[in-house]
Amino acid sequence: GRYFASIVGFRFLNTRVLSIPIPFHINFEELNLRFYVRRKGPEGWRRGVVFVKELVPRWAIATVARLVYNENYAALPMTHQITPDASQNLDIRYRWRLGQAWNQIHVTTQGEAVYAAEGSEEQFITEHYWGYAAQRDGGTVEYEVEHPSWRVWQVSHSQLECDVAALYGAQFVAPLSQKPSSAFVADGSAIVVRQGKRI
Numbered sequence: 001g002r003y004f005a006s007i008v009g010f011r012f013l014n015t016r017v018l019s020i021p022i023p024f025h026i027n028f029e030e031l032n033l034r035f036y037v038r039r040k041g042p043e044g045w046r047r048g049v050v051f052v053k054e055l056v057p058r059w060a061i062a063t064v065a066r067l068v069y070n071e072n073y074a075a076l077p078m079t080h081q082i083t084p085d086a087s088q089n090l091d092i093r094y095r096w097r098l099g100q101a102w103n104q105i106h107v108t109t110q111g112e113a114v115y116a117a118e119g120s121e122e123q124f125i126t127e128h129y130w131g132y133a134a135q136r137d138g139g140t141v142e143y144e145v146e147h148p149s150w151r152v153w154q155v156s157h158s159q160l161e162c163d164v165a166a167l168y169g170a171q172f173v174a175p176l177s178q179k180p181s182s183a184f185v186a187d188g189s190a191i192v193v194r195q196g197k198r199i
Helices: 059-069 119-128 164-168 170-178
Strands: 005-012 027-043 044-056 073-075 078-084 090-098 101-115 130-134 138-147 151-161 183-185
Touching: 005 073, 005 170, 027 090, 044 059, 059 073, 090 138, 101 183, 119 183, 138 151, 164 170
Parallel strands: 044 073, 044 130
Antiparallel strands: 005 027, 027 044, 078 090, 090 101, 101 151, 130 138, 151 183
């Protein structure tokens, strides 16, 4: 089989924790490195993600995520920029400052957004509805993520500018230095993250 890891940048909008908005922590960027897993559930295979590291711009968000989910969150200065051109293609950048240097992912969309084709790599990447987080005692928490299917744009340009060794460790330098198997933009939607359960 094939194994995938992804670097994903996105925005949380109108974020609520237990249905309660947290002042000054409602809209913010996130960037994460993730890989993909599956686990057999009563209904069949559950396709899930495991996060290697997640970046957010506010220390309070990172602290709560570490305490509640035991996820590997870090807080760094972050910005994003989304600029349409005359043809309505989008120039998208997510930037984060590591030490004194700004790192970024940068893509330029091409064409119209369409729903990912059945069996495509885009569908595989976007349609994982379970998350898994290792716990301090060696156990694992499984949580369900609900969202509709997303439309995706293809891209004419993609670039990762990152001190991979400093951010993720030397073991990720070689795989993240290769040309990506795919790069695309998803339109996103409202999502619900269910309470996790130990497995």
